[in-house]
Amino acid sequence: MTEFPLYLCLLVPMGAAFLQILLLGRPRAQRVVAVAATGLLAAVGCALVAAVKTGGPVILDVGGWAAPVGIRLQADMLSALMVAITGIVGLCGAIHGLAEIPASDERRGYHPLYQFLLFGVCGSFLTNDLFNLYVWFEVMLLSSFVLLALGGGKAQIEGAVKYVVLNIVASLVFLLGAGLLYATLGTLNFADIALRISEGKGSATGIRLSAVFLLLAFAVKAGVFPLYAWLPSSYHTPRHTISAVFAGLLTKVGVYALIRTFGPTFATEQGFILPILWWISLLTMVIGVFGAASQFHTRKILSFHIISQIGYMTFGLALGTAGAFAAAIFYVIHHILVKTNLFFVASVIDRIGGGEDLKKTGGLYRNAPWLAILFLIPALSLGGIPPFSGFWAKLALVKEILNVNAWFAAGIALAVGILTLFSMTKIWAEAFWKDRPEDAAPMRPVSVSHVIPMVILAVGTVAISLFPAYLFELADIAARQLLTPVAP
Amino acid sequence: METILILLTGFLFTCGFYLMLRRNFTRLLIGILFISQAANLVILVVPGLGPGFSPIVPDGATRPLEGHPDPLPQALILTAIVIGFGVIAFAIVLLKKAYHGLKTDDLDRLKETDS
Numbered sequence: 001m002t003e004f005p006l007y008l009c010l011l012v013p014m015g016a017a018f019l020q021i022l023l024l025g026r027p028r029a030q031r032v033v034a035v036a037a038t039g040l041l042a043a044v045g046c047a048l049v050a051a052v053k054t055g056g057p058v059i060l061d062v063g064g065w066a067a068p069v070g071i072r073l074q075a076d077m078l079s080a081l082m083v084a085i086t087g088i089v090g091l092c093g094a095i096h097g098l099a100e101i102p103a104s105d106e107r108r109g110y111h112p113l114y115q116f117l118l119f120g121v122c123g124s125f126l127t128n129d130l131f132n133l134y135v136w137f138e139v140m141l142l143s144s145f146v147l148l149a150l151g152g153g154k155a156q157i158e159g160a161v162k163y164v165v166l167n168i169v170a171s172l173v174f175l176l177g178a179g180l181l182y183a184t185l186g187t188l189n190f191a192d193i194a195l196r197i198s199e200g201k202g203s204a205t206g207i208r209l210s211a212v213f214l215l216l217a218f219a220v221k222a223g224v225f226p227l228y229a230w231l232p233s234s235y236h237t238p239r240h241t242i243s244a245v246f247a248g249l250l251t252k253v254g255v256y257a258l259i260r261t262f263g264p265t266f267a268t269e270q271g272f273i274l275p276i277l278w279w280i281s282l283l284t285m286v287i288g289v290f291g292a293a294s295q296f297h298t299r300k301i302l303s304f305h306i307i308s309q310i311g312y313m314t315f316g317l318a319l320g321t322a323g324a325f326a327a328a329i330f331y332v333i334h335h336i337l338v339k340t341n342l343f344f345v346a347s348v349i350d351r352i353g354g355g356e357d358l359k360k361t362g363g364l365y366r367n368a369p370w371l372a373i374l375f376l377i378p379a380l381s382l383g384g385i386p387p388f389s390g391f392w393a394k395l396a397l398v399k400e401i402l403n404v405n406a407w408f409a410a411g412i413a414l415a416v417g418i419l420t421l422f423s424m425t426k427i428w429a430e431a432f433w434k435d436r437p438e439d440a441a442p443m444r445p446v447s448v449s450h451v452i453p454m455v456i457l458a459v460g461t462v463a464i465s466l467f468p469a470y471l472f473e474l475a476d477i478a479a480r481q482l483l484t485p486v487a488p
Numbered sequence: 489m490e491t492i493l494i495l496l497t498g499f500l501f502t503c504g505f506y507l508m509l510r511r512n513f514t515r516l517l518i519g520i521l522f523i524s525q526a527a528n529l530v531i532l533v534v535p536g537l538g539p540g541f542s543p544i545v546p547d548g549a550t551r552p553l554e555g556h557p558d559p560l561p562q563a564l565i566l567t568a569i570v571i572g573f574g575v576i577a578f579a580i581v582l583l584k585k586a587y588h589g590l591k592t593d594d595l596d597r598l599k600e601t602d603s
Binding site for chain 2: 134165171172
């Protein structure tokens with residue numbers, strides 16, 4: 001066991017949130033706290049990855065009770081990677097928010113809500129108890145509800161209604177699944193669940209029923225076909241900062257929960273769950289990419305691509321081998337960096353390109369060549385062009401698919417990659433190459449805090465692209481630790 | 489007692505789903521409320537209601553009586569009720585704002601943000 005102040009991953013965002021509540025009405029101080037706290041979270045996350053790499057999983061028995069009686073915070077490599085990436089995305093969002101979030105939203109509590117969102121996300125990654133996962137989900141969701149509706153534009157409210165209702169229903173399904181599982185097995189600790197199932201305790205019906213409930217709940221949160229409808233209806237409505245952070249992190253919390261539950265915990269039910277996941281993953285890839293192809297609104301295109309990419313990640317899970325899990329984990333990290341970055345680019349396109357409707361944008365290649373570079377790095381990476389990180393992610397996944405001789409699935413995965421590129425080309429052709437239309441909205445100034453997050457994320461993407469082996473090594477450790485759980 | 493609660497749960501789920509499938513905001517809210525209550529009841533009923541006494545340690549004893557019920561599902565429900573309370577409070581405000589902002593309470597008219 002490694003010694004690491006694991007509580008910092010939760011204390012930093014929570015402390016910052018409370019501090020910002022006290023500083024309500026003093027926006028300048030709040031902004032300093034926002035950037036400092038998210039920067040600190042990113043640093044703690046990276047230190048956690050290093051600590052887990054050298055010394056194995058970090059465990060914190062909250063309240064001094066050992067698991068499975070006590071509720072434990074536990075960081076294996078997967079959790080550590082996710083916390084680190086949450087910190088990085090959080091930092092980028094906080095910086096972008098400095099330039100974008102208006103004073104009216106700050107007065108309504110944008111800053112503390114943002115920290116509570118990160119608090120909920122980090123908590124979800126660190127808990128090793130199913131019911132606590134539900135509680136962390138709710139912390140994250142409640143903050144996201146308010147952030148989504150903050151500002152109160154017409155479209156925002158409408159998007160929020162859909163998002164809120166579907167997520168409440170999904171949470172209730174999650175709660176039912178957790179309750180049924182407890183009634184069946186008498187435990188909620190992930191490792192303990194796995195242990196008791198493998199010992200043959202509990203009724204098979206109860207276990208399977210709760211597995212179905214959990215699959216359903218996490219599938220909604222991850223935005224998997226056919227339960228994704230809330231995502232493209234709401235993600236393009238809030239402020240750019242907020243949709244970028246949502247796009248990067250929230251659906252990935254669902255994917256994380258799927259990997260955590262159906263990787264090691266319900267290992268004996270894999271024969272039942274994974275074939276279902278296999279098909280819905282393929283459908284998710286295809287439907288998402290076709291949805292994107294029919295759109296002409298930057299953030300809607302990007303939202304549909306989230307869905308399509310989620311299909312790749314869940315497909316890695318559906319393959320069920322350690323190598324495929326590693327590929328899925330690599331994919332998650334790559335995707336968070338790239339997708340958040342693309343949403344930030346969409347924010348700048350909105351400001352200087354003439355809006356979000358691609359038909360009314362144009363001329364960016366001439367007016368802002370620097371933006372063209374910052375768009376191309378994540379866009380080509382998303383499409384899977386070598387040598388960018390998306391290529392390595394897809395390569396690893398397709399290699400695993402071919403290991404089980406699933407030529408059909410591999411073909412779909414590659415075809416979806418090409419169609420992804422088609423959508424990116426559409427944004428490129430419409431927003432960058434085309435002349436600026438007469439009726440384009442007037443340009444609004446772009447400040448340096450719009451650009452810094454894009455540069456940070458682009459540098460991250462390039463780093464993964466040039467040195468994929470390092471992240472692969474971490475993903476490999478994560479997959480192996482995931483499949484050999486710590487004793488409860 | 490369990491039979492009654494199971495029937496009640498089924499009834500609440502039925503009403504909840506029926507109301508949620510209606511197009512009206514208010515019915516949607518009441519539907520969500522019903523389903524969340526039903527979900528809590530499921531957690532209570534599924535492990536069995538137990539022998540009919542509480543798991544509290546009696547005076548003079550060092551441990552609860554033999555065969556005591558498991559208090560954890562009730563703790564889970566308590567947490568879920570509190571969370572559900574917060575969520576519903578937010579949903580009410582949101583739907584009220586939606587009603588004033590969008591000038592409709594018909595869910596079928598919320599098509600602006602769909603594609």
